[in-house]
Amino acid sequence: MKKRFVLGMILALTAMLAVGCGSNNTAPAGTNAANETNAAKASKPEKLRVALLPDESPSTVITNNTALKEYLSKTLNMEVELVVTTDYSSMIEAMRNGKIDVGYYGPLSYVLLKQKMENAVAFAAKVENGSPTYQAVVIAGADTGIQSLSDVKGKTVAYGDVSSTSSHLIPKEMLLSEGKAEAGKDYEEQFVGAHDAVAMAVQNGNAQAGGLSKPIFESMVEKGTIDPNKVKVIAESKPYPNYPWVLNGELDAELQEQIKQAFYNLKDEAVLKPLKGEGFAPIEDKDYDVIRNMVELLGVDLESV
Numbered sequence: 001m002k003k004r005f006v007l008g009m010i011l012a013l014t015a016m017l018a019v020g021c022g023s024n025n026t027a028p029a030g031t032n033a034a035n036e037t038n039a040a041k042a043s044k045p046e047k048l049r050v051a052l053l054p055d056e057s058p059s060t061v062i063t064n065n066t067a068l069k070e071y072l073s074k075t076l077n078m079e080v081e082l083v084v085t086t087d088y089s090s091m092i093e094a095m096r097n098g099k100i101d102v103g104y105y106g107p108l109s110y111v112l113l114k115q116k117m118e119n120a121v122a123f124a125a126k127v128e129n130g131s132p133t134y135q136a137v138v139i140a141g142a143d144t145g146i147q148s149l150s151d152v153k154g155k156t157v158a159y160g161d162v163s164s165t166s167s168h169l170i171p172k173e174m175l176l177s178e179g180k181a182e183a184g185k186d187y188e189e190q191f192v193g194a195h196d197a198v199a200m201a202v203q204n205g206n207a208q209a210g211g212l213s214k215p216i217f218e219s220m221v222e223k224g225t226i227d228p229n230k231v232k233v234i235a236e237s238k239p240y241p242n243y244p245w246v247l248n249g250e251l252d253a254e255l256q257e258q259i260k261q262a263f264y265n266l267k268d269e270a271v272l273k274p275l276k277g278e279g280f281a282p283i284e285d286k287d288y289d290v291i292r293n294m295v296e297l298l299g300v301d302l303e304s305v
Contacts, residue, residue: 043252047079048072048259051091051103053243054161055195055216058084064274071271075262076255087193088112088163095120095248102247102259107291108165110244114285119249121256122285124263125242126277128215133239136166137217138174140209140234141202149179149235153186158198158207160191165291167195170237171211173294178235196220203231215276241287245280 050072052061061084073080083100085091088109094100096117105113105122113120125132140146146155152175160167168191175181183189187209192201198210199220214236220226247259263280272278 043250044255045101045251047081048076048102049081049083049100051083051085051094051100053104053106054084054087054091054193055167055213057194065271067268067271068275071266071268072262076258088161092116092163095246098248098250100248101251102245104243105246106163106165106243107241107288108169108295109163110246111288111291111295112163113246114288120246121249122244122246122283122288123260124245124280125283125287126275127279127281128242128277130278131239132242132281132283134166134242135214135239136170136174136211136237137214137233138171138209138211138235139199139202139217139231141205142230142232144208146209146234149175150181151234152179152209153181155208156188156190156206157183158190158192158201158210160195160198160212161193162191164195165240166213166237167198167211169291169294169298169300170240173298174211174235174237176298196225199226199231203227209234219276240290241283242277244283244288 050069052065054061062082065082069080069082083094085094088106091100091103091105092109092113095103095113103113110120110122114122126134128134138149138152140152144155146152157171157175159171162168172183172189175183175187181187190201190207192198192207195212195216198207198212199217201207202210203226217226217233221228245263247256249256251259260282264282266272266280
């Protein structure tokens with residue numbers, strides 16, 4: 001009798017454990033629905049967070065692009081928030097961590113993002129002078145005696161952000177390939193954070209030369225921020241694929257397509273002027289292989305950038 005009782009207890013416990021294991025594998029009613037709801041919220045946000053490049057002060061960038069915010073909000077029929085991060089690296093991390101949905105990246109910062117976030121989708125590049133390409137320039141103080149790229153030897157060269165393409169990678173490659181000047185060996189480099197800061201550093205004599213985006217430099221001269229009698233261009237780069245707009249591939253597919261079309265169909269000069277472009281053309285990840293090749297040539301460690 002006692003043996004039967006013990007055996008019965010063992011069987012009962014076994015049945016309870018089996019039920020318990022089954023309950024772990026089957027979510028309670030409503031749990032899957034809740035997860036699906038959270039996923040839907042993540043892929044179709046109520047507010048689209050759009051990040052712009054920190055090439056100038058955040059307040060200036062946001063104020064200048066109010067028309068872009070209004071255009072996207074109206075076209076997509078949703079609330080839009082403009083975001084400007086402290087630097088390129090924090091912009092990369094912001095998209096990786098789901099804090100921004102769409103971002104306007106420099107070519108190098110996009111390459112860095114893509115290496116860390118496979119589902120980052122580059123979809124549009126700014127069109128300038130009829131082409132989705134742009135150039136960088138190397139500038140110098142008018143009274144420094146610098147006439148060519150090789151003349152920077154023994155001088156101080158200002159760059160913007162370490163993750164910037166036209167304010168670091170391209171001018172550094174120009175100085176190395178054409179000027180035979182290597183950073184840290186032939187000249188001292190300093191990073192001042194943004195394109196406009198590079199031009200100001202050269203004009204104020206804090207650096208004898210510097211590298212930045214050609215459109216940004218020309219814009220500063222046009223506004224009178226930079227005096228062409230004090231700062232001159234000593235070299236222009238060849239054309240490179242322009243700054244890409246990038247979206248988070250986890251966004252709802254329909255919303256992704258709407259965002260793409262909003263940029264492809266953008267013709268409003270009030271929106272385009274602050275972005276210094278004529279429009280936006282479709283691009284692909286492979287268009288930025290030329291940047292990856294430059295990274296390899298310069299021996300840039302992407303993990304440390």
